[in-house]
Amino acid sequence: MHTTKSDPVTMVVTAHPAPGNQKEWEETLTNTIQASLKFPGHLGTTVLKQESTRKPTYQIVLRFDQLENLERWKNSPEREHWISKLHALEHCPPAITHNTGLETWFELTHHDEQQPVEPPPKYKIAVIVWIAVYASVIPVINLIRPHMTELHFLISSAITTSITVPLMTWVMIPLLSWLLKGWLYPENRKT
Template sequence: MYSQNQDIGPITVSISRRVKSGYEPQYERWISKMVEAASNFPGHQSVNVLRPSPATQGEYVIIYRFDTYADCQRWETSQIRQDFLQEVQDWIEGESNTRRATGIEFWFDLPQLPNKSPKAYKMVLVLIPVVFILVYILNYILQPIKSSLPAWLHSLIIVSLQVILMTYLVMPKVTQVLKSWLFK
């Protein structure tokens, strides 16, 4: 766990729970209310819910994101969240499994493996060629307009496109293709 005064930037938290048979409708309503409450907290970015499936080993997985660790802590230590957690206790089988990710770890998340991250050296070995190839391709594509733009704007465009492509297109595919090596 991170110290409270540590500014680590955006944080993603995943919580896996197995719901007792017959309590699924109550749990679904609980999720809706909890998501609405969390969305009203400063720094809240998003929530995704993975419903029980073979990929989640029959568990519900709630993934939420906050812009800073401090904002995430405000939500996690709030009385409203404590009340939500108390309400759900009787519906849960076993312990909840919580995982926090910061930095580049989120580029390597697989919904099928919500509580597992690859080793840092493997992330580096994957990111170096991905970043290099994207920078090279984007520079080549944007070469015709490079001379008409200030250097800072050209760099901003390259970085913005690269992050968007890596987050939504490239890294999900690369992670899926390399999952047997990354997560072993």
Template structure:
């Protein structure tokens, strides 16, 4: 396993035709239970399609490998996986990933990432409005604190603001919105 640092668990479930509503109800339950485990830092669920079936990729983050292992070894998780198994087309697919964040759907090894030009288009659509708006929002502070409005300090503040907004606020929902187009084959 990887060293004790934030660790990401990818869980892929391909759901049998007609079982999507039951799976969604089960997913809400397991997400609520996982949130109560020590070290749980958050979860995102990416919905997609593969081979005509719904594919759910859950991205769980834990503060350490040991805390992730506690969740994986828990009786609660084991019972929930047994319960959902009849709804799954290819079982419970797990992958531990050292990456903390994903902008684009973390693809299984047999699924290619979206083409780079599509990733670039979505990234451009997110960053351009921020690059136009964020500097304007900082202008009042730069007038009050002229030393912060200098070339280097202002660029550091503006760039840091844009990066944080892109990574934590805008890119996750935008990539979910464009998921169909990004993953179109």
């Protein structure tokens, strides 16, 4: 995928705190996230924790509005300070990937391996996004349409999309990705 400097970018870090260091590692991660929030273009951080009998796995998803702002954070002395503290508490070096576009919604899977997992084929992404859009838009339109009959079409459309886009992004896509992970990642079911 061709990326321009103005495209939003996502950095996904898969990390494994060393046994006995988990609480201190989590506290250090919280401080790292707090430091990153002060940087321009930071769009949010999500931390997913998967308990494992072998080792706990954390996936940290950082989103920035453009590559330049992510690079500013990555090259900052603040990040270097906190990352060195995290690395001292980790079982092994973290796996890091950078992505743009819709495939970042499907990058996170529930596996213990450190190797990055390939995103699903584009046709599977299209099917999941279509289901998410359909399941988000139809109920919202039917619920709020009676309350917006007096509003101009552009205003009512803006209200509708301001509800459906977050619903699709943070509820429907993650839920569908989890429910259909066997179909999205069939090769990983064998491992």
